[in-house]
Amino acid sequence: MTLAPESPPSVAEERRTVLPASRPRPVEPAGERRRSLALRRATDTYALLGSGAAAASLTALLFVWLLPFNGVIGFLVVAYALFLGLYALLVSFDEDGPTVRDRLAGVVVRTVGLVMVVALAFVIVYTLWEGRRALPHLNFFTEDMTLAGPLDPLSAGGILHAIVGTLEQILIALVLTVPAGLVCAVFLNEVPGRFARFVRTIVEAMTALPSIVAGLFIYATAILALGIGKSGLAASLALGVMMLPIIIRAADVVIRLVPGSLREASYALGTSRWRTAWHVVLPTARSGLTTSVILGTARGVGETSPVLLTAGFTAEMNADPFNGPQVSLPLATFEFVKSPEPAMIARGFGTAATLMALVLLLFVLARLIGGRAPGKLTRRQTHRRVLASRRDAERFAGRTHTRTHTGTGTAAPAPAAAATSPAPTFPVPAVKPDRSTP
Amino acid sequence: MGVLRRTGERTIAAQRSVGLATEGPAADEGPRGLYADPGLPDRIFRGVARGGGGLVLAVMLLVGGFLLYRAWQALDRAGWSFLTTAAWEPDAGRFGIAAVIVGTVLIALVAIVVAVPLAVCGALYISEYAPPGMRGTLISVVDLMAAVPSVVYGLWGLFFFEGAVLPTARWIATYLGWFPPLGVIGADPRDPLATETVYTSSTLIAGIVVALMVAPIICSVMREVFTQAPAGEREGAYALGATRWGMIRSVVLPFGKGGMIGGTMLGLGRALGETIAVYLIISPVFQIQWHVLQSGTSSVSSLIALRYGEASPFGMSALMAAGLALFVMTLIVNFVASSIVARSRSGAASDA
Numbered sequence: 001m002t003l004a005p006e007s008p009p010s011v012a013e014e015r016r017t018v019l020p021a022s023r024p025r026p027v028e029p030a031g032e033r034r035r036s037l038a039l040r041r042a043t044d045t046y047a048l049l050g051s052g053a054a055a056a057s058l059t060a061l062l063f064v065w066l067l068p069f070n071g072v073i074g075f076l077v078v079a080y081a082l083f084l085g086l087y088a089l090l091v092s093f094d095e096d097g098p099t100v101r102d103r104l105a106g107v108v109v110r111t112v113g114l115v116m117v118v119a120l121a122f123v124i125v126y127t128l129w130e131g132r133r134a135l136p137h138l139n140f141f142t143e144d145m146t147l148a149g150p151l152d153p154l155s156a157g158g159i160l161h162a163i164v165g166t167l168e169q170i171l172i173a174l175v176l177t178v179p180a181g182l183v184c185a186v187f188l189n190e191v192p193g194r195f196a197r198f199v200r201t202i203v204e205a206m207t208a209l210p211s212i213v214a215g216l217f218i219y220a221t222a223i224l225a226l227g228i229g230k231s232g233l234a235a236s237l238a239l240g241v242m243m244l245p246i247i248i249r250a251a252d253v254v255i256r257l258v259p260g261s262l263r264e265a266s267y268a269l270g271t272s273r274w275r276t277a278w279h280v281v282l283p284t285a286r287s288g289l290t291t292s293v294i295l296g297t298a299r300g301v302g303e304t305s306p307v308l309l310t311a312g313f314t315a316e317m318n319a320d321p322f323n324g325p326q327v328s329l330p331l332a333t334f335e336f337v338k339s340p341e342p343a344m345i346a347r348g349f350g351t352a353a354t355l356m357a358l359v360l361l362l363f364v365l366a367r368l369i370g371g372r373a374p375g376k377l378t379r380r381q382t383h384r385r386v387l388a389s390r391r392d393a394e395r396f397a398g399r400t401h402t403r404t405h406t407g408t409g410t411a412a413p414a415p416a417a418a419a420t421s422p423a424p425t426f427p428v429p430a431v432k433p434d435r436s437t438p
Numbered sequence: 439m440g441v442l443r444r445t446g447e448r449t450i451a452a453q454r455s456v457g458l459a460t461e462g463p464a465a466d467e468g469p470r471g472l473y474a475d476p477g478l479p480d481r482i483f484r485g486v487a488r489g490g491g492g493l494v495l496a497v498m499l500l501v502g503g504f505l506l507y508r509a510w511q512a513l514d515r516a517g518w519s520f521l522t523t524a525a526w527e528p529d530a531g532r533f534g535i536a537a538v539i540v541g542t543v544l545i546a547l548v549a550i551v552v553a554v555p556l557a558v559c560g561a562l563y564i565s566e567y568a569p570p571g572m573r574g575t576l577i578s579v580v581d582l583m584a585a586v587p588s589v590v591y592g593l594w595g596l597f598f599f600e601g602a603v604l605p606t607a608r609w610i611a612t613y614l615g616w617f618p619p620l621g622v623i624g625a626d627p628r629d630p631l632a633t634e635t636v637y638t639s640s641t642l643i644a645g646i647v648v649a650l651m652v653a654p655i656i657c658s659v660m661r662e663v664f665t666q667a668p669a670g671e672r673e674g675a676y677a678l679g680a681t682r683w684g685m686i687r688s689v690v691l692p693f694g695k696g697g698m699i700g701g702t703m704l705g706l707g708r709a710l711g712e713t714i715a716v717y718l719i720i721s722p723v724f725q726i727q728w729h730v731l732q733s734g735t736s737s738v739s740s741l742i743a744l745r746y747g748e749a750s751p752f753g754m755s756a757l758m759a760a761g762l763a764l765f766v767m768t769l770i771v772n773f774v775a776s777s778i779v780a781r782s783r784s785g786a787a788s789d790a
Binding site for chain 2: 073074098099101102104105106108109110111112113114115116117119120121123124126127130179180181183184186187188190191195196198199202203204205206207208209210211212213214216217219220221224241244245248272273274275277295298299301302303304305308309330333334337345348349352355356359360362363367
């Protein structure tokens, strides 16, 4: 067994970092050696592969011959631990202590990060895969469950009522929360003071409100005390109570990111507060605000517990959110999988897959709209901005032109001066008017 | 946050100075008084904004106040025994949150213990190790996973994971059962034909499912903080000869400590309040159950989901009290998290 080359600290010459593989390379004619700039060397790959193979075979030996263990998960855990140990050993033949730790940490971070992503992807793929039995039936999206009992095959019944319910409930919740949320976020940033700080603290506290407690609150007030009855409206109220702090919080963060210099420039031009908020702050933060609203919507669409308490359950189509129970996608999933019948469970997975597709759609929308820093424009926006500014330039140029040539007939006080100097001094006509068509 | 707040103050100063131009000729007598005449539209704007803020405040206070008010009846009758009773029979006068709180906290703890290593490694991988071309995709994927509805995780846990984890649960109970929390009552590890139902619906399974739910949330907070570690310090560490892990340990992790703690607490808050995934998996019992592998546990939110329908007015009040206890717990966790994040260096722009 060779020793790790970290021990002799004697000669300064020896302390230089020398790649073990490259020591006997021939010196080139110019007296310089070409250095390999690759970050990954062949020995690294060999160490990885070797320790992987050794760990797998050692674990197999342990499990088959030596120990009374079994099970896939146990095998993987033991193999992983052995792999780490062997890899450290192999690397330590070539490298010093810090490098061994670096390699080990790199392997651990990569594998555990991979495990997280794979596990989460597996959750999603599993749901989609289990939904494969219900989703190909077209009637799954065009019928409700009125005529389909638990024993009916998948070719009868569907979740149209749940889709309609989800859309209506989230729409009402958005109508209630988005204006209130945006006004509150603007208030927190544009009218600062002690009151705004207090409101911000309370809003931050309410983001901690568990969703089931929001549902319980609406159940106790709207349904038990006011007697609205379990309905889509009650469900949207519960969703609204849950989503409001989330939307305010996200919108607050986005508005806070609007550069202060923009606001100051606006104020310096003598703009009033509401004009600054309306024409500078909100347009600058628009994409971020849209994103925060959409992400809040995605949270609300998938939330089951407040709906469970407030919406009631029905197998019939109910397009009226104000009367009678109305079911939504997460609630329908929840109710379907409580049944022991395989067809109902397949319907549950199909509903969950539909719900996830909806969330995915919202998420992609949010990425398309948002994802840019405030003030950054898309290509089309830039194009439109450029066109508008050319039109302005043309208009200015046209006005100077008329002022210059139609002479003293206009009421402007400047024509005499303009007539004496035919070349205008301000730089607007630098853009030629004939270039204005794209 | 400090920087942003300062920007806000500058903005106020700028707003005040707008009023200077309207000041009269009294300028030569000492310092001029600063005043801004907002004008009618501005006053309306300010009124509307204040009104919006006040409305939201009113809604929020109404929720909190109503919870407190309704819970008070039950708390008043139960007194301190509310915290120490395990049974839940409000109409018989015997009810308390000892069992459900212990269950909730244990599920959340299992979730955090499983989720934090996953999230830390995931965040470090995305911010430090992943090839730059993949980084954007990975960030989107993790953010998307944070938005996946909890009922989906519940389905996965109920139909796939519970069956898959039983042999492992049994293995742990057999070989590590000498450690009391991992022991299982009523299971005979030496009997190869013993039924595995004593291991189903346990705290461990619910906890792991919740862990998968909160891991992307924690991961995205941590990733946000890690990427903000100053480039100068990173390069300094490399220039001093640090390996990549040496750089991470001496620059990224100390810088991101506040964000890591804050993200963890945020995940803990979500894990405490999770309802549906837990409700689908556990089978409720109303006794203090601290064997994490044993079948049967309970949590506050699943208690509410289970009992709200049949509750009498007083039972409703008792449920409100349980909900209030849960709310107070998540509230404390969240406030501790945000104060830690605000005090640390990395709290500058993290979203916790």
